[in-house]
Structure formats: C-alpha cells, structure tokens
Amino acid sequence: MRITVNGRQRDVSSEPVKTLLHVLREDLGLTGTKDGCSSGDCGACTVMLDGRVVNSCMVMVAQADGASVVTVEGIATGGQPAEVLHPLQKAFSQCWSFQCGFCTQGMLVSCYDLLQTNDNPSREDILTAIAGNFCRCTGYQAVVTAVQQAAAEIRTSDAGAQNERA
Amino acid sequence: MNHPDYIAAESIQQALHLKQVHGEDAHVVAGGTDLILRMRDEILAPELLIDLRKISLDRISKHEGGMQLGAYVQIAQLLAHPVIKETYPALAEACRQFAGPPIRNRGTLGGNIINASPAADLLPPLMAYDASLVLESISGQREMPLDQFLQGPGQTRLAPNELLTRIMLPQILANSATSFIKLGHRRSMAIAIVNVCTRISLAKDGSVEQARVVLGSVAPTVIRSQESEARLKGQLLSEDLIEDCARLAADDATPISDVRASSEYRKRMVRVLVRRALTANQSELSGGIAGA
Ligand SMILES: Cc1cc2nc3c(=O)[nH]c(=O)nc-3n(C[C@H](O)[C@H](O)[C@H](O)COP(=O)(O)OP(=O)(O)OC[C@H]3O[C@@H](n4cnc5c(N)ncnc54)[C@H](O)[C@@H]3O)c2cc1C
Numbered sequence: 001m002r003i004t005v006n007g008r009q010r011d012v013s014s015e016p017v018k019t020l021l022h023v024l025r026e027d028l029g030l031t032g033t034k035d036g037c038s039s040g041d042c043g044a045c046t047v048m049l050d051g052r053v054v055n056s057c058m059v060m061v062a063q064a065d066g067a068s069v070v071t072v073e074g075i076a077t078g079g080q081p082a083e084v085l086h087p088l089q090k091a092f093s094q095c096w097s098f099q100c101g102f103c104t105q106g107m108l109v110s111c112y113d114l115l116q117t118n119d120n121p122s123r124e125d126i127l128t129a130i131a132g133n134f135c136r137c138t139g140y141q142a143v144v145t146a147v148q149q150a151a152a153e154i155r156t157s158d159a160g161a162q163n164e165r166a
Numbered sequence: 167m168n169h170p171d172y173i174a175a176e177s178i179q180q181a182l183h184l185k186q187v188h189g190e191d192a193h194v195v196a197g198g199t200d201l202i203l204r205m206r207d208e209i210l211a212p213e214l215l216i217d218l219r220k221i222s223l224d225r226i227s228k229h230e231g232g233m234q235l236g237a238y239v240q241i242a243q244l245l246a247h248p249v250i251k252e253t254y255p256a257l258a259e260a261c262r263q264f265a266g267p268p269i270r271n272r273g274t275l276g277g278n279i280i281n282a283s284p285a286a287d288l289l290p291p292l293m294a295y296d297a298s299l300v301l302e303s304i305s306g307q308r309e310m311p312l313d314q315f316l317q318g319p320g321q322t323r324l325a326p327n328e329l330l331t332r333i334m335l336p337q338i339l340a341n342s343a344t345s346f347i348k349l350g351h352r353r354s355m356a357i358a359i360v361n362v363c364t365r366i367s368l369a370k371d372g373s374v375e376q377a378r379v380v381l382g383s384v385a386p387t388v389i390r391s392q393e394s395e396a397r398l399k400g401q402l403l404s405e406d407l408i409e410d411c412a413r414l415a416a417d418d419a420t421p422i423s424d425v426r427a428s429s430e431y432r433k434r435m436v437r438v439l440v441r442r443a444l445t446a447n448q449s450e451l452s453g454g455i456a457g458a
Binding site: 015016017019038039040041043046049052053054055057058059060062063065110113128129131132133134 | 167169170171172174195197198199202203205206215217219242265266267268269271272353354355
C-alpha cells in the first residue's frame with residue numbers, strides 16, 4: 001500500500017485492517033496524532049484524508065491506499081522538524097488554547113480544514129467545525145479566540161502579498 | 167480483530183461476484199464507521215472485506231420527479247446538496263445533526279441503512295419520504311420499500327449475495343411539510359435517545375391526504391406509527407388532533423431502557439416530539455414559520 005503523508009510517498013506493509021491512526025503512529029513514527037477513544041468519538045486522531053477531515057481511528061489503512069494524508073506535523077511549513085509554525089499553531093500557543101494538549105492536534109487539523117474555505121469564520125462556524133473534537137480540560141472559548149486571531153493574520157498576510165504583487 | 171483479506175473492488179460486477187462466492191463471510195466496506203467498531207469488538211469476524219470506494223455508487227441525481235441516491239453517497243455529500251435541502255429538507259436536517267464533520271465525511275447512506283440501527287438518523291426521514299431500496303445480486307435486481315426491509319436491530323432482508331446499490335426517493339406531493347427532530351444528550355456526536363420524522367401532505371381541500379409518523383430508537387427497528395397515521399388521514403389538522411396523534415404514537419412505541427435513557431422517558435418523549443413535529447408541519451403548511 002502506498003500513502004502520501006505530508007507530501008511524502010510512504011510504502012506501508014502493515015495488515016490492511018490496521019487503522020490509519022496506528023500506522024501513522026507505529027509504522028511511520030508520526031506521534032502527533034493521538035489515540036483518544038479509538039471509536040470515532042473524541043477527535044484526538046483527526047487528520048485530513050484527500051483534503052477532508054476524518055478520524056484516523058475510523059479508517060483502515062487499506063481504505064487510504066493511494067490517498068493523501070495531512071497530519072498535524074504537515075500543517076507547519078519549512079520541513080520537519082517544522083521551522084515555521086502555521087498561524088493557527090502560533091495563535092493556539094499565544095491564546096492559551098490548551099492545557100494538557102491531548103486534543104490540540106485534532107483541533108488544529110479541524111480548524112486548518114475550516115480556514116481552507118473560510119478566512120473569516122464566526123464563532124458558530126468554528127464550533128461547527130470542532131463539533132467532533134472533545135476537550136475535557138480547557139474548554140472551547142480559547143480555541144474560538146485563537147482561530148479568529150489566526151484567520152485575521154492570514155487575511156492580513158494575504159492582503160500584504162496582493163499589495164506586493166500589485 | 168481477525169485478519170481478513172481485503173479487496174477494493176474495481177467494478178460492481180466484481181463486488182457482486184465476490185458476494186456470490188463468499189456470501190456472509192464477506193463484508194462490504196463503505197465508510198467503515200460501523201464496521202470497524204464491530205470488528206474491533208469482535209462482533210464480526212469477516213474472512214473477506216470488499217471495499218466499494220472505487221465503484222461509482224456516489225451519485226445523486228434526479229429520477230422520475232424524485233431522486234436517486236447511490237449507496238456510497240456520504241452524509242457530508244447529502245448535507246451539501248442544494249436539491250436535497252430544497253426537496254427533502256428533513257433528510258438534510260438529519261444529516262446536519264449526524265455525528266460531527268469527520269464521521270460525516272466517511273459514513274455513507276448505504277451503511278446507515280444496512281447497519282439497521284433502531285437509532286439511525288437517516289432512516290426516519292427516508293421512511294417518511296417513502297424511500298425504496300435497489301438490491302442487486304449477480305442474477306439481477308429487486309426494489310423494496312424501506313419499511314419492509316428492516317427486520318430488527320442490525321437485521322434486514324438483504325440476502326447474503328446482495329448489495330444495496332441505490333436508494334430511490336419518490337416525488338413528494340405538492341402541499342407537503344416534513345419535520346425531523348432528534349433528542350440526544352448533546353447537540354453533536356450523540357446517538358439519538360429518540361428521533362422522529364413526520365410528513366403531512368394536504369389534499370386540495372386542506373385535509374390530510376398522506377401522513378407519515380416515523381419513530382426511531384423506540385422499537386427493534388425504526389417504525390411507522392400506524393395508529394397515528396390512520397388517525398390523521400382525511401382530517402383537518404388541529405391542536406386536538408395533533409395531541410391525539412402524539413398519544414397514539416407513544417402507544418405504538420415499545421422502547422427499551424438502556425444507557426441512554428429509560429423506556430418510560432423514551433415513551434414520554436415520543437409524545438412530546440411527535441406533537442412538536444406535527445405542530446411544525448401544521449404551521450409550515452398554513453404559511454407560518456417553517457418547521458424544524
Ligand atoms: C463516533 C460515531 C458517531 C456516529 N454518529 C451517528 C449519528 O449521529 N447518527 C447515525 O445515524 N449514525 C451515527 N453513527 C453510525 C455510523 O456512522 C452510520 O451508521 C454510518 O452511516 C455508517 O456508514 P458507513 O459507510 O460508515 O458504514 P460501514 O461501516 O462501511 O458499513 C456498515 C454495514 O453496512 C454494510 N454495508 C455498507 N454499505 C453496503 C452496501 N452498499 N451494500 C451492502 N452492505 C453494505 C457493511 O458491510 C456493514 O455491515 C456514528 C458512528 C460513530 C463511530
């Protein structure tokens with residue numbers, strides 16, 4: 001089986017029914033993705049599969065054969081280890097959007113997905129996007145604040161880039 | 167978990183052929199959101215998994231005034247479809263209240279039907295819209311109304327050599343309103359304690375021409391309340407009639423007590439939710455605010 005993970009082609013020879021979550025963590029060493037409930041409920045294992053958020057514990061690796069996966073490690077830019085954090089990652093740390101951090105990577109991936117299509121999300125948009133991500137210690141308000149701050153930063157830098165081109 | 171073989175079928179013929187040869191030992195994989203848990207919990211130990219993702223069973227198209235939906239249509243795809251929202255709003259509403267985005271991006275319509283959970287969210291609206299199912303095997307296909315297909319929790323009339331390929335939604339009468347209401351412990355990521363879907367279609371004289379009162383999570387399968395549907399037919403909607411029907415629907419419910427709620431609570435909630443759903447239908451049909 002072959003999966004493109006964070007832009008890199010990876011050959012996987014595990015059992016077809018092994019979950020994508022466990023392949024990422026155990027076979028590919030990408031432990032940013034967390035195993036919370038293993039039943040699709042908590043969202044700690046959220047990744048992008050062919051451009052859409054999924055629970056990697058609810059995907060057998062054979063279902064992802066030929067697909068492209070983005071994990072939390074792939075959200076930052078500039079190679080691995082990441083040199084440039086994504087605006088969302090910066091905002092999460094600036095706004096104290098996590099304490100224990102176990103749900104954070106799932107939140108990041110869901111919000112990353114949201115910002116692909118919505119650069120000015122409302123509180124309701126954000127809560128809808130993270131409806132499948134449970135936080136049991138910090139709560140959701142600081143996540144909303146961070147996502148809106150990151151969106152504002154992205155809008156400003158996009159506008160800046162446009163001005164430079166003009 | 168056991169160690170099944172895994173084949174991503176290249177064509178519907180290949181999938182049907184594998185089903186013919188392996189029967190109940192082969193399980194179909196659509197999104198896998200029910201299947202993976204059942205395999206992990208060792209409720210299922212298939213010898214072969216047949217993945218349907220390469221077969222184009224994910225189309226949504228118009229058909230004879232109604233619509234035809236491929237079995238592999240995902241919940242998120244239904245939710246985003248403007249014609250579904252316009253023509254079968256209760257189905258769109260059930261999709262909106264379904265799990266959260268990651269599960270909606272994987273779970274399919276066909277999986278929800280074949281899994282045949284009494285709490286499945288898409289079954290009440292599909293039944294209220296008189297959906298029928300196209301079941302295919304290598305020897306041909308047959309069509310069966312959804313309300314005859316469900317036999318019990320996880321039990322359907324799908325034969326071991328068959329696949330569900332399409333779901334047919336007929337054209338709905340002009341003067342209709344439907345309402346889907348789900349009661350869960352939270353707004354998302356919740357399995358229904360009770361879910362109901364009602365549809366009222368009025369004749370020209372304003373009396374009820376067709377009524378569907380569908381109840382979920384309160385019987386071994388999603389059911390239609392025969393008593394309340396019969397009571398509605400030919401009548402003019404009124405507060406008293408609605409109260410009567412809500413009571414009859416609660417009488418038709420035979421819920422169990424489980425981790426989510428007690429049987430008594432569920433029965434009471436059927437009455438409350440059916441009353442609310444029919445009231446929403448009434449106000450939508452009389453030009454008031456659209457139903458839930
Ligand atoms: C965290 C979580 C939350 C959930 N929330 C909800 C919810 O809010 N509401 C709700 O209703 N459900 C919910 N579910 C249940 C599940 O997601 C749905 O039932 C979903 O629609 C199943 O679709 P699937 O494609 O994933 O099915 P799969 O798991 O792929 O398949 C389910 C069963 O159907 C069979 N099958 C699938 N397609 C076909 C076909 N075309 N022909 C023959 N057999 C077939 C499979 O062999 C299997 O036995 C939830 C599940 C999880 C894990």
